[in-house]
Every structure is written in structure tokens, then in C-alpha cells.
Amino acid sequence: MGFTDTRFNVNLSILFTELPLLERPAAAAAVGFNAVELWWPWVDAPVPEQAELDALRSALEDAGTQLTGLNFYAGQLPGPDRGALSIPGEESEKFRANIDVAADFAASVGCKALNALYGNRVDGVDPAVQDELALENLTLAARAADRVGAILLIEALNAPESPLYPLVSAPSAVDVVDKVNAATGLGNAKFLMDLYHLSMNGEDLHEVIEKYTGKTGHVQIADNPGRGAPGTGDLDFTDLLDRLKKAGYDGWTGLEYKPGDKPSASAFEWLPAPLRAAQH
Known part of the structure; x- marks a missing residue:
């Protein structure tokens, strides 16, 4: 089991970032991966030009890579993780404008x-006002994801690196998952279990796996300390x-780690x- 029985994908928003976005799928394929994931690639454009969406779709298809995960618009990433959907005003409006754009793009490339x-x-x-707004927007996102046959992932980050982010434990994120599913009745909201973030929070990873695997829709990994490759x-x-x-x-299982001081192609x-290529 272990590595030999796991389907890995590569996060192209943290690996291969030394290359332009449209060159990254081919770079991942060149070292043996046929599945990739992305944060929302256009940090200043929740609704990019159609030509940009088409170009990314072509880059994925030409490389023979399947997009298996995509973030909705989340503000300035990379950087201090901040998201957008619970921030009143312009950021929340950008998130709402992005919902159908992201869902339709995911559908166009088979991303689930x-x-x-x-x-x-x-x-x-007031945090309660933010939480109310978050539930409204997550409900909209869950319905859009369901429309295209996808799941909605909700992630816990870590308090040391994202001190203003309120979901910094597995229970806090799973609680939101449950609230979204109760609001929609769809059951398509799932926990994104990022083992790096949870370990940074000092959580018992064995206990998290035992309690919450049944509600988990995706896993991401990076080693701790350092957010490097496994083994570092x-x-x-x-x-x-x-x-x-x-x-x-x-x-x-998404590889969402930093390559260190060497090219990303050497980080595997x-x-x-x-074991890098996986059946979809």
C-alpha cells in the first residue's frame, strides 16, 4: 500500500511555477504525471477572457494531463491565504462572479x-456576519458544483501561516461541510484533508484520518517542517x-509542496x- 496504492496529482500553482502557466502541464507530463490541480490561476481576474480559459484548456489537453482539482477565485494567491467568499464587499462579489465561470471551466475539462x-x-x-455570508456563498458554490457533476471542497489551513483564517482545524472545516450539506441537501460538500496544514496545527493526524476520512473528498500533502517534498x-x-x-x-492525493532550491522537475x-501516472 502507501505510495504504490495512491493516485497522485501535481499542484501546478506551487510546483513548476518557474515556468509560465501554459507550459506547466507539459512539464508535469514530462516527469511522468498525467493528473494536475490548480489554484485559480488568474489572481486579479475572477472572470478572465475566454481566450485565456481556452488556452489553458488546450495546454492541459495537449499535454495529456487531466485537471482533477481547481480552486474557485480566492484573492491573492500565492501569498497569505485569504480566500474571498466570506469577505463582504468587492471580494465576495468577485467570488460570486467566478462561481459559474470556474464550474463551467471545470466541466469543460472533466474536473470533478x-x-x-x-x-x-x-x-x-462581526465574525458572525462573515460566517453567514460564507454559508450563502458556499451554498451557491455547492449548487454550481453539483450542476457540473463535481464536489465542493472546504479546507482547513494552519494558524501559524494564516492567522486570520478561521478554519484552522479539521473539526472546524468539517463543521462547515456539514452546514453546507444541510443547507443544500445535495451532500456534495466534502473535507479537503491537507496533512501539512493539519500537522502545522499540531493535530493528531491518525485521529483526523480515523474520524474524517468518510467526509473527505481530496487529500493534499507536503512534509513538515518546511512544506517540502515527502522525506524532507x-x-x-x-x-x-x-x-x-x-x-x-x-x-x-495532491502534491502541494515547495520544490526547494532546485527546479520542480527534480522534486519528485x-x-x-x-508510480507517478495514475488511471483517471
């Missing part, structure tokens, strides 16, 4: 998972991935080449 970052707390706004820190991914499989998880030595 859409991730919605919750959004930072902001000065001068202290996490035992053979054990963790085994536990996920035994708990019933059979979805994608821990994973034998025959």
Missing part, C-alpha cells in the same frame, strides 16, 4: 472537484497514506517514476 477557501477575518466586521521533514507518509487507504479513501525523487 472545486475548492473554496473560506476567507480571512477582516477588521470591523518528519511526517511518515507511507504510514499516513496506508491509514487513509485502510479508512476507505480512494481519491486523489521520492516517488518512483512508474
